[in-house]
Amino acid sequence: MKTHLRILTLAAALCVGLFTAIAADKHDHAHKATPKGGRLLDKTEPHAEFVVEKDRTVTINFYNDEMKAVPVTTQTITAIADAKSGKATLQFEKKGDSLVSKAKLPDGEGYNVVVQFKQTADAKPVNLRFKLDLATCGECKRAEYACTCDH
Numbered sequence: 001m002k003t004h005l006r007i008l009t010l011a012a013a014l015c016v017g018l019f020t021a022i023a024a025d026k027h028d029h030a031h032k033a034t035p036k037g038g039r040l041l042d043k044t045e046p047h048a049e050f051v052v053e054k055d056r057t058v059t060i061n062f063y064n065d066e067m068k069a070v071p072v073t074t075q076t077i078t079a080i081a082d083a084k085s086g087k088a089t090l091q092f093e094k095k096g097d098s099l100v101s102k103a104k105l106p107d108g109e110g111y112n113v114v115v116q117f118k119q120t121a122d123a124k125p126v127n128l129r130f131k132l133d134l135a136t137c138g139e140c141k142r143a144e145y146a147c148t149c150d151h
């Protein structure tokens, strides 16, 4: 009888531990999920989202801390795609509340993209580098370049 109780207690303790781990994971994501399924660019204020559209153009959307869309103001962006076919520089123009690339990303994927972000025309540019991986993540169902999982 005593052994049974001990096993039950142990099982209960394990369960609590497991649930706590799951709950903590939900709140401690490495990357915030963005509304349009793109990649949240670190160190940008308001938060900039890098979205690869179906036609391979890139849209940059902006969000406040509550992840509500805010219009682009003084921010400018240049993206450099280090594709196998050679480096391609994408310039962006304002379209509505967002910035939209004038050219498309080069064919293929798995190459590095460097986003040069400037808060204002005179600000120091911030370089954000990531790999363009368009495969769908099995866990969060987002494209790998925008994956919100902690791996």
Ligand SMILES: [Zn+2]
Pocket: 137, 138, 139, 140, 141, 142, 147, 148, 149
């Ligand atoms: Zn994921």
